[in-house]
Amino acid sequence: MSEVFTFHEGCSPLLVSVPHDGRDLPRDLRGRMTVAGLALGDTDWHVARLYDFVRDLGANLLVARYSRYVVDLNRPADDAALYAGQVATGLCPSSTFAGEAIYEDGPIGPDETARRVCDYWQPYHDKLAATLAALKARHGYALLWDAHSIASVVPRLFDGKLPALNIGTYGGRSCAEPLAAAVTARAARSPYSHVRDGRFQGGFITRRYGEPAKHVHAVQLEIAQRVYMDELSGTYDAQKASQLRDTLRRMLETLIKTATKS
């Protein structure tokens, strides 16, 4: 099996994690998947491309290679629910966000789930944890930005149309308040609609690694895909993306600057 992620090492205390833009599928899986599954419709399309500028900020960048349909890196390995009372998308999802079956041969059993956790989930989390520990040792603190995107309208997951920028700090528990407030204020000065800790408060990665008392601050940003791509065709819109990248850069610079001062 090839490496399950790509990693760029930077010199700043910031780690950007991109867990859902992977498109690879193991060969044995591909043959069992439906047309809807193979379309990988729930991918966080182009998020790695959107954030490739973070290398220039000196950030570390961790990008998953395999599809979230193999195993969802932003869910706990025991598959406990992240949002009480909401439709769960599953650690090894058997259906798409739209409710279509991903596999011809039914849901994934516990043995296969355990193998996928071992082969794909664990190495990503080992790298995440080791990088944050190294950043903390070197800088005294670490900043984690978990980068996501989703279709603007997903009736099974949320009502109506999502704001453009959905900042998640697990209700203020994953990140020190001055940092969360500064990032949110920066979003408020951008051309985009935004919300903090709305429908998306941060998934497992944000909740697991954000420990402000231990100087690790985690923020999730869920971007509505309409602001940088054509949601119907899936095409990246370089012009829209350029404006969004400017806002993302300012938000990340604000996070780093505020952390340096505090």
Ligand SMILES: [Zn+2]
């Ligand atoms: Zn995502």
